[in-house]
Amino acid sequence: MTQSEPIFRLEGVTRRYDDLTALDGIDFVAEDNSYIALLGPSGSGKTCLLRVIAGFEKPDEGRIWFQGRDITDLPAHERGIGFVFQNFALFPHLTIFENVAFGLRNGAVKVAEKDITERVTSAIEMVGLTGLEDRSPDQISGGQKQRVALARSLVLQPRLVLLDEPLGALDANLRNRMQIELRAIRERLDVTFLHVTGSETEALAMGDHVAVLDQGQIVQYGTPDAIYDSPAISDVALFLNRFNLFDGRLSGGTFEGPFGSIPVADARPNNSDVYAIRYDRTRIFDKDAVDLPGPALPVRYLASEYLGSSIVFLFETEDHKTVEVDHHLSLGEPRDLTVGENYTLSWDPAQAIVFGKETAR
Amino acid sequence: MSAATSNRDKSNTFRLLAPGVVWMILFLVAPIMMILYVSFWTQTTFAINSTLTLDSWRNFFGSEAYVGALWTTIRLWLIVLSLTLLIGYPAALFVGLLVKSKTLSTILLVLCVIPFWTSFLIRVLAWRPMLGKEGAINIILQKIGLIDSPIEVLLFSELSVIIGMTQIYVVFMVGPIAFMLGRIDRNIIEAARDLGAGFGRIFWKIILPLSLPGVVVGAIFVSVMVLGEFATSGALSGRKVNLLGNIIVTQVGSLKWAMASVVGVILTILLGIVVAGFLRIVDLKREI
Structure with missing residues (x-):
C-alpha cells in the first residue's frame, strides 16, 4: 500500500x-x-x-x-x-x-x-x-x-x-x-x-x-x-471480544494456567501474564477424551446461543470463569451438549497468543 | 374505537374539565363580566345605581389626566420591559449558558431570588434610602467627588419608578430565559462552531431563536405585572407618576366604582392585546 x-x-x-x-x-x-x-x-x-x-x-x-x-x-x-x-x-x-x-x-x-x-x-x-x-x-x-x-x-x-x-x-x-x-x-x-x-x-x-x-x-x-x-x-484482545483470556504465570518458556502447564514458544510483552485463544479456535471434547490437540481445560457446559451462521457455547471453568466457544455451522453440525455436564476444551497451541511480563525465549 | 368507549372518553373528559371550568367561571369570567357591567352604571357623588350609561367612559376619554395615565402606563411599561430585557438577557446568558457547572448556575439563580425573601413593599421602600437626596447613592457620589450637589431627580420622579420596577421585575425575565438557555443542547452550539460560525453568528442564529420562548414568557410576566402596577409608582414617585393602577386605587378608595371599572376594563383589554401579541411571536405549545 x-x-x-x-x-x-x-x-x-x-x-x-x-x-x-x-x-x-x-x-x-x-x-x-x-x-x-x-x-x-x-x-x-x-x-x-x-x-x-x-x-x-x-x-x-x-x-x-x-x-x-x-x-x-x-x-x-x-x-x-x-x-x-x-x-x-x-x-x-x-x-x-x-x-x-x-x-x-x-x-x-x-x-x-x-x-x-x-x-x-x-x-x-x-x-x-x-x-x-x-x-x-x-x-x-x-x-x-x-x-x-x-x-x-x-x-x-x-x-x-x-x-x-x-x-x-x-x-x-x-x-x-x-x-x-x-x-x-x-x-x-x-x-x-x-x-x-x-x-x-x-x-x-x-x-x-x-x-x-x-x-x-x-x-x-x-x-x-x-x-x-x-x-x-x-487489553486489545479483551476489547475485541473474540478471545478467551486466561490469567496465569509465564516463566522459563512455560505458561501455568487453569489448563495446567504448557510450553510456550514466544510471548508478547505485556504488563501481566495472559494466555489468549480465539473463541472460534477453541474446540469441545468429551470429559475423558485422550486425543486432544493441545492443553486440556476442564469445564462445565452452561448454555448456547444461536447466531444464524454459528453457535456460541458458553462454559464455566472450575474457578467460575466463563469461556466461549464459537462453532461456525459451515464446519458441520455442532455436537449435542447437556447442560451442567463436564467437558474438556482444547485447541492447537500454535494458534494461541501468549502475553507475558518476561518476553520468553 | 366503538361508540361506547368514545362516549365514555367524552364523559371522562368533561368530568376532568369540570372543576377547572367552574373555578374559572366563578373567579375569572364572572368578575370580569361584572366589572364590564359596572363600568356602565350611573355614578353620583355618593351612590351608584345600575342605570346603564356611557358617562364614565366619556369621562375617562374626556379627561386629560386619565388618558395621560394610560399613555404613562404604556410608556413606563415599554421602558421597564426594555430595561429588564437588556439587563436580564445577558444575566440569563451567563447563568444559563456560560456557567458550565449546574451547581453554580443553580446557586446564581437562587441569589437572584433572594430579594423575594422580603415583602414586595419593603423592596420598593428600600429604594428610598438609596435614591433620596441624602440617600446612599448621592452620598457616595459626593464623597468620591463626582458631583457637588445631590442629584434630586433620583427620587420621587419617573426615574425612581423605572429603577424600582426594573430591579423588582428583572428576575422574572432572567428566570424563564435562563431556563430556556439551560435546555439548549451544548452539542448544538459546538456543531454550529464546527460548521464555521463565530460567536456572534451562533448567538443570532442559534441561541437567540432557541431562547425566544423564554424571552416571551419573561416579557409576559413583566408586562402583566408592570401594567397592573400601583405600589411602586405610589411609593417612589411622590404621587407625580399616575399609572392606570393608581387611578383604580384612588377611585376605589373614594367609592367611584364605575370609573374604577372603566379603568379596569381598559387595563384588561390592554393586557389582553399585549399578551396575545407576545404569544404570536412563538408557539409556546410547541416549545414547552
Missing part, C-alpha cells in the same frame, strides 16, 4: 481533567483519504481525543497538525474539520434544508444564494433525503437525522470528518445499513473519516485502519485483520 500524505498528525497530545489523564501523550499519523476507526472502551478518552482534534477542547500539551498546518491554537470554527455528533445535534428550530445550509450561510466564506441552494440540494440528495427539505428535525426518524448531520458536515467539503459514535443511537438494522452507506459516501468524496466507536465489530467492519485506544494511549494501530489476528497486548 502506498503511503499518502498524512491528513492529520498528533504529537504528544495530552489532556488532563484535574487528576484524571484522559489523553496521555498521543502520537498519531492518519493517512489521507481513508476510513479510520478509533476503538476504545468507555472512559478510554476516545471522545476527548475527537473533541481535541475538532478544537472544542485544548490539549494541555502536544501539537495537532492538519493538512501540514499546526492548528493547535486555532478555534474550532476556523479549522474546517467536520464533526458528526452522537446525538446528531441538529438545530431544532431550522428545517432540514436550513440545517444543511447552516455552514454555508454562517461560515467565514460568503457563499452566493444560488450556490447554497445547489450545494445543499446535492448534499441532501447524496444522503438520500430528497423531498424532506422542509421538514423540521423532530419530524424525521433517527436514521434520517443521522443523514442530515452527515450532509450538514459534508456540504462544506471538509478533508476530515470526525464521527463520534455516529451509529450508537440507531437500532441494529439501521446500523448495518448506515455502516455500508457511510463507507460508500466516504469513498465517493475522497475524505478521511475518523470514526469513534466502542463496538469492536463496528470498528473492524468499517475501518480501513483501526486504532485501539486504552487509558488515553493508542495501544495498537493497524488494519482490522492485523488487529484481529494479532492483538498487541492483552
Whole structure:
C-alpha cells in the first residue's frame, strides 16, 4: 500500500481533567483519504481525543497538525474539520434544508444564494433525503437525522470528518445499513473519516485502519485483520471480544494456567501474564477424551446461543470463569451438549497468543 | 374505537374539565363580566345605581389626566420591559449558558431570588434610602467627588419608578430565559462552531431563536405585572407618576366604582392585546 500524505498528525497530545489523564501523550499519523476507526472502551478518552482534534477542547500539551498546518491554537470554527455528533445535534428550530445550509450561510466564506441552494440540494440528495427539505428535525426518524448531520458536515467539503459514535443511537438494522452507506459516501468524496466507536465489530467492519485506544494511549494501530489476528497486548484482545483470556504465570518458556502447564514458544510483552485463544479456535471434547490437540481445560457446559451462521457455547471453568466457544455451522453440525455436564476444551497451541511480563525465549 | 368507549372518553373528559371550568367561571369570567357591567352604571357623588350609561367612559376619554395615565402606563411599561430585557438577557446568558457547572448556575439563580425573601413593599421602600437626596447613592457620589450637589431627580420622579420596577421585575425575565438557555443542547452550539460560525453568528442564529420562548414568557410576566402596577409608582414617585393602577386605587378608595371599572376594563383589554401579541411571536405549545 502506498503511503499518502498524512491528513492529520498528533504529537504528544495530552489532556488532563484535574487528576484524571484522559489523553496521555498521543502520537498519531492518519493517512489521507481513508476510513479510520478509533476503538476504545468507555472512559478510554476516545471522545476527548475527537473533541481535541475538532478544537472544542485544548490539549494541555502536544501539537495537532492538519493538512501540514499546526492548528493547535486555532478555534474550532476556523479549522474546517467536520464533526458528526452522537446525538446528531441538529438545530431544532431550522428545517432540514436550513440545517444543511447552516455552514454555508454562517461560515467565514460568503457563499452566493444560488450556490447554497445547489450545494445543499446535492448534499441532501447524496444522503438520500430528497423531498424532506422542509421538514423540521423532530419530524424525521433517527436514521434520517443521522443523514442530515452527515450532509450538514459534508456540504462544506471538509478533508476530515470526525464521527463520534455516529451509529450508537440507531437500532441494529439501521446500523448495518448506515455502516455500508457511510463507507460508500466516504469513498465517493475522497475524505478521511475518523470514526469513534466502542463496538469492536463496528470498528473492524468499517475501518480501513483501526486504532485501539486504552487509558488515553493508542495501544495498537493497524488494519482490522492485523488487529484481529494479532492483538498487541492483552487489553486489545479483551476489547475485541473474540478471545478467551486466561490469567496465569509465564516463566522459563512455560505458561501455568487453569489448563495446567504448557510450553510456550514466544510471548508478547505485556504488563501481566495472559494466555489468549480465539473463541472460534477453541474446540469441545468429551470429559475423558485422550486425543486432544493441545492443553486440556476442564469445564462445565452452561448454555448456547444461536447466531444464524454459528453457535456460541458458553462454559464455566472450575474457578467460575466463563469461556466461549464459537462453532461456525459451515464446519458441520455442532455436537449435542447437556447442560451442567463436564467437558474438556482444547485447541492447537500454535494458534494461541501468549502475553507475558518476561518476553520468553 | 366503538361508540361506547368514545362516549365514555367524552364523559371522562368533561368530568376532568369540570372543576377547572367552574373555578374559572366563578373567579375569572364572572368578575370580569361584572366589572364590564359596572363600568356602565350611573355614578353620583355618593351612590351608584345600575342605570346603564356611557358617562364614565366619556369621562375617562374626556379627561386629560386619565388618558395621560394610560399613555404613562404604556410608556413606563415599554421602558421597564426594555430595561429588564437588556439587563436580564445577558444575566440569563451567563447563568444559563456560560456557567458550565449546574451547581453554580443553580446557586446564581437562587441569589437572584433572594430579594423575594422580603415583602414586595419593603423592596420598593428600600429604594428610598438609596435614591433620596441624602440617600446612599448621592452620598457616595459626593464623597468620591463626582458631583457637588445631590442629584434630586433620583427620587420621587419617573426615574425612581423605572429603577424600582426594573430591579423588582428583572428576575422574572432572567428566570424563564435562563431556563430556556439551560435546555439548549451544548452539542448544538459546538456543531454550529464546527460548521464555521463565530460567536456572534451562533448567538443570532442559534441561541437567540432557541431562547425566544423564554424571552416571551419573561416579557409576559413583566408586562402583566408592570401594567397592573400601583405600589411602586405610589411609593417612589411622590404621587407625580399616575399609572392606570393608581387611578383604580384612588377611585376605589373614594367609592367611584364605575370609573374604577372603566379603568379596569381598559387595563384588561390592554393586557389582553399585549399578551396575545407576545404569544404570536412563538408557539409556546410547541416549545414547552
